[in-house]
Amino acid sequence: MTFVLLAEQVLNGLQFGVMLFLMAAGLTLIFGVMGLINLAHGSLYMVGAFAAAATAAATGSFLLALAASLAAAAAAGALMELMVIRRLYARDHLDQVLATFALILIFSEGTRWLFGSFPLYLDIPDALSGPISLPFGIDYPRYRLAIIGIGLVVAFAMYLLITRTRIGIQIRAGEEDREMIAALGVDISKLYTIVFALGAALAGFAGALIGAIQSVQVGMGEPVLILAFVVIVIGGIGSVKGALVGSILVGLTDTLGRALLPVAFATFMEPSAATSLGASLASMAIYILMAAVLILRPRGLYGAA
Amino acid sequence: MLTERRLNVLVLALLLAVPLWAWVSNEPFTITLATRAVIFAIAGVGLNLALGTGGLVSLGHAAFFGIGGYAMGILASHAQSYTALTDWPFLIEGTKSMPVIWLVAIVASALAALAIGALSVRTSGVYFIMITLAFGQMFYYFMISWPAYGGEDGLSIYVRNSFPGLNTLDPIQFFGLTFVLLLLVLALVTRLRSSAFGLALGAARQNENRLRAVGIAPYRLYLLAFTISGAITGLSGALFADLNRFVSPTMFSWHTSGEIIVFIILGGVGRLMGPVIGAALYVMLEHLLGGVSDYWQIYFGAILLGVVLFARGGLIGLLVGREVAHD
Amino acid sequence: MTDAPVLELQGLSKRFGAVVASNDVSLDLKPGEIHALIGPNGAGKSTLIAQIAGSLASDAGRVMLEGRDVTALRASARAKAGLGRTFQISSLAMEYTVLQNAVLGAVGQAGRAFSLWRSVMKARSFLNAADAALESVGLAEFRNLRTDELSHGQRRQLEVAIALTMQPHAFLMDEPMAGLGMEGTRTMTGFLDELRHRAPILLVEHDMNAVFQLADRISVLVYGEIIATGTPDEIRADPAVRSAYLGESTV
Numbered sequence: 018m019t020f021v022l023l024a025e026q027v028l029n030g031l032q033f034g035v036m037l038f039l040m041a042a043g044l045t046l047i048f049g050v051m052g053l054i055n056l057a058h059g060s061l062y063m064v065g066a067f068a069a070a071a072t073a074a075a076t077g078s079f080l081l082a083l084a085a086s087l088a089a090a091a092a093a094g095a096l097m098e099l100m101v102i103r104r105l106y107a108r109d110h111l112d113q114v115l116a117t118f119a120l121i122l123i124f125s126e127g128t129r130w131l132f133g134s135f136p137l138y139l140d141i142p143d144a145l146s147g148p149i150s151l152p153f154g155i156d157y158p159r160y161r162l163a164i165i166g167i168g169l170v171v172a173f174a175m176y177l178l179i180t181r182t183r184i185g186i187q188i189r190a191g192e193e194d195r196e197m198i199a200a201l202g203v204d205i206s207k208l209y210t211i212v213f214a215l216g217a218a219l220a221g222f223a224g225a226l227i228g229a230i231q232s233v234q235v236g237m238g239e240p241v242l243i244l245a246f247v248v249i250v251i252g253g254i255g256s257v258k259g260a261l262v263g264s265i266l267v268g269l270t271d272t273l274g275r276a277l278l279p280v281a282f283a284t285f286m287e288p289s290a291a292t293s294l295g296a297s298l299a300s301m302a303i304y305i306l307m308a309a310v311l312i313l314r315p316r317g318l319y320g321a322a
Numbered sequence: 323m324l325t326e327r328r329l330n331v332l333v334l335a336l337l338l339a340v341p342l343w344a345w346v347s348n349e350p351f352t353i354t355l356a357t358r359a360v361i362f363a364i365a366g367v368g369l370n371l372a373l374g375t376g377g378l379v380s381l382g383h384a385a386f387f388g389i390g391g392y393a394m395g396i397l398a399s400h401a402q403s404y405t406a407l408t409d410w411p412f413l414i415e416g417t418k419s420m421p422v423i424w425l426v427a428i429v430a431s432a433l434a435a436l437a438i439g440a441l442s443v444r445t446s447g448v449y450f451i452m453i454t455l456a457f458g459q460m461f462y463y464f465m466i467s468w469p470a471y472g473g474e475d476g477l478s479i480y481v482r483n484s485f486p487g488l489n490t491l492d493p494i495q496f497f498g499l500t501f502v503l504l505l506l507v508l509a510l511v512t513r514l515r516s517s518a519f520g521l522a523l524g525a526a527r528q529n530e531n532r533l534r535a536v537g538i539a540p541y542r543l544y545l546l547a548f549t550i551s552g553a554i555t556g557l558s559g560a561l562f563a564d565l566n567r568f569v570s571p572t573m574f575s576w577h578t579s580g581e582i583i584v585f586i587i588l589g590g591v592g593r594l595m596g597p598v599i600g601a602a603l604y605v606m607l608e609h610l611l612g613g614v615s616d617y618w619q620i621y622f623g624a625i626l627l628g629v630v631l632f633a634r635g636g637l638i639g640l641l642v643g644r645e646v647a648h649d
Numbered sequence: 650m651t652d653a654p655v656l657e658l659q660g661l662s663k664r665f666g667a668v669v670a671s672n673d674v675s676l677d678l679k680p681g682e683i684h685a686l687i688g689p690n691g692a693g694k695s696t697l698i699a700q701i702a703g704s705l706a707s708d709a710g711r712v713m714l715e716g717r718d719v720t721a722l723r724a725s726a727r728a729k730a731g732l733g734r735t736f737q738i739s740s741l742a743m744e745y746t747v748l749q750n751a752v753l754g755a756v757g758q759a760g761r762a763f764s765l766w767r768s769v770m771k772a773r774s775f776l777n778a779a780d781a782a783l784e785s786v787g788l789a790e791f792r793n794l795r796t797d798e799l800s801h802g803q804r805r806q807l808e809v810a811i812a813l814t815m816q817p818h819a820f821l822m823d824e825p826m827a828g829l830g831m832e833g834t835r836t837m838t839g840f841l842d843e844l845r846h847r848a849p850i851l852l853v854e855h856d857m858n859a860v861f862q863l864a865d866r867i868s869v870l871v872y873g874e875i876i877a878t879g880t881p882d883e884i885r886a887d888p889a890v891r892s893a894y895l896g897e898s899t900v
Contacts, residue, residue, distance in 0.1 A: 516770065528745070
């Protein structure tokens with residue numbers, strides 16, 4: 018494991034983390050503001066990816082594809098919120114889990130019905146393809162670096178939104194005391210729809226960005242959703258800062274674990290055993306991380322005490 | 323008048339009558355469907371102890387379903403290949419004896435539930451759901467990446483395991499075996515629900531402050547409930563593996579966890595026979611809708627959504643009305 | 650009968666950031682007495698109750714129950730040690746019957762929450778204890794009603810009944826009169842007057858008539874501090890109390 022390879026893995030970990038942040042930020046806001054657990058968030062990721070792939074195929078423009086992903090996911094999110102999610106705010110978590118689980122089935126099979134079972138492909142735009150030379154002799158894919166950049170920009174934008182805008186104040190107040198802000202005249206319904214649509218747009222955007230690296234297929238959002246949950250448990254419900262820290266931690270742990278553990282085991286085990294044991298342990302690494310955080314901080318790193 | 327008790331008896335009678343009729347009419351596939359329903363019912367009854375009575379919404383019970391399944395898969399595969407599992411610290415050979423496999427499945431799941439519960443049960447609400455989900459997924463990904471027992475492709479067991487005195491390959495006999503197990507599990511859970519433990523557990527779900535005010539700390543209560551619940555679901559996993567003569571990491575997936583919860587909600591949360599009715603309904607819907615369309619899950623999702631939003635008490639709730647305070 | 654206090658608070662303090670909710674609060678509860686704790690809204694009564702019951706950890710100070718330091722014990726342990734608590738907002742298992750709630754108390758008192766086998770609602774000892782408690786508060790005829798079918802006043806009574814099954818050494822009661830009409834208040838007042846002989850009561854109340862009728866001693870809590878402790882007459886005459894609190898009401 019040379020320095021260059023290690024650096025590449027670190028960057029990969031950051032890229033993974035940043036993409037997780039896009040998922041987790043929306044989810045944690047929805048938890049924090051509306052007290053709602055939404056399993057269908059992964060479906061919105063998928064919707065964004067499919068919208069992007071379809072748009073790119075039709076128009077050849079990556080930029081339009083990204084815009085389409087934002088619009089489609091936000092629209093799907095708003096529709097979901099108005100038709101189903103709205104009825105769940107007052108319900109207990111079990112109902113929310115089941116209803117959003119039902120939505121996953123509907124969205125997944127619905128997408129399969131519309132687009133078929135074969136994966137779609139989204140191409141990296143020419144402007145961002147190929148490697149870019151970084152200091153210390155590292156060559157890294159331009160596109161992945163762009164994702165890291167975009168992710169950090171979004172994180173900063175979220176920070177500004179939460180701390181500097183009226184919506185942001187409403188969101189923060191809503192996390193503290195839902196009934197109070199209703200009493201103060203804030204239009205709760207509108208706020209909730211906006212928060213939900215915002216979370217959906219972020220998820221769809223993440224789906225589109227990753228769709229260019231991996232393929233676009235039904236069910237692609239589910240592994241990401243679960244990772245986002247792990248991020249939120251680590252970071253603390255309702256905290257966007259926690260989501261950022263958690264995402265980076267999870268991204269790095271997972272990527273570096275997969276890269277380094279087999280290598281580490283190979284120093285004292287024979288190669289095939291090292292690879293399989295290393296890979297198996299690496300797949301568990303983030304859950305072990307989550308368990309460790311839970312033991313020390315049951316409410317996550319930045320969760321309310 | 324349809325009381326819950328009469329409905330319970332009716333359901334069990336139907337669950338027995340249908341496969342018997344199928345046996346007499348030589349329709350082995352229907353017997354297999356009934357067996358599938360019974361096994362799912364056991365899984366659901368297990369979860370319902372933690373979820374319905376204790377209010378613990380576990381989205382990770384597939385972990386125990388899978389552990390039970392792989393207990394069977396690992397032991398049977400070593401037996402069928404005549405290799406031992408390990409010879410250190412002492413010789414452990416495979417086995418194809420169901421009672422032994424069930425014992426291992428129950429103990430292994432109980433230990434896993436104890437470990438997962440110890441970490442998760444101190445949290446509540448949304449955290450608990452996500453944590454149990456995450457632990458379930460941990461097993462899933464581990465099993466996919468561990469090549470020794472088939473990895474993603476799973477593991478086939480060529481001959482069904484044996485039970486003394488029975489021909490387990492005969493569908494009706496295997497059904498009978500699982501049905502007896504279901505009755506035993508129901509008897510156990512009934513006992514637990516009417517015990518002091520059950521009273522306290524139900525009180526914990528309704529009002530933890532009340533429980534503390536009578537000097538009972540909820541944590542150990544939840545932990546015990548979760549452990550027993552995991553053990554029962556683990557048993558159902560071993561049975562499921564035997565039914566299909568196949569185990570795969572899908573048994574660990576969160577979809578499986580979701581399905582087990584669906585059985586409970588279809589029948590009625592917190593009702594003793596809720597999971598039984600729900601499992602039977604699920605197997606029927608799966609079979610009927612699957613015949614109609616390749617995209618049957620859309621319809622199933624819509625039905626589930628409808629039940630959650632409009633028929634919250636499940637089928638039992640619709641038929642019997644609000645729960646009478648039970649003794 | 651010795652005069653040693655059954656319940657004693659020694660210098661309890663709690664702050665939330667810059668807000669001092671409890672400042673060096675000390676008081677005691679003697680056998681056979683009703684010691685009322687009064688104070689204007691925002692005085693910190695809820696925070697104090699939580700610290701006494703054990704659901705909130707104090708920053709400093711001790712809680713002594715029958716001479717035993719229970720400060721380190723959490724709420725359920727203190728309940729077991731003999732602190733019977735009733736809640737301002739009824740805290741009951743609403744789906745259970747009245748009898749089931751009372752039996753729950755008996756189970757907790759006996760420490761039998763992990764009995765897995767025997768049918769609890771058929772256990773003689775628990776039923777006897779539960780029925781006796783329900784009898785004392787006048788709810789015996791309602792034993793098979795679901796708790797959510799009880800009136801507000803009946804729920805208060807049930808709270809007290811459950812506290813009784815715990816055979817407490819001291820009662821901590823948070824506004825038991827809240828929401829009761831005139832009739833209900835009269836009944837509850839008479840009941841508490843009798844109850845004091847079973848175990849002394851630390852009574853947090855807003856209803857001044859009831860307080861002055863029942864209390865042997867009164868402590869006044871203002872901005873997290875006890876500004877006066879004494880007999881009803883002494884409190885009525887205390888100038889600090891008058892200015893801080895009693896100015897508006899007619900006593």
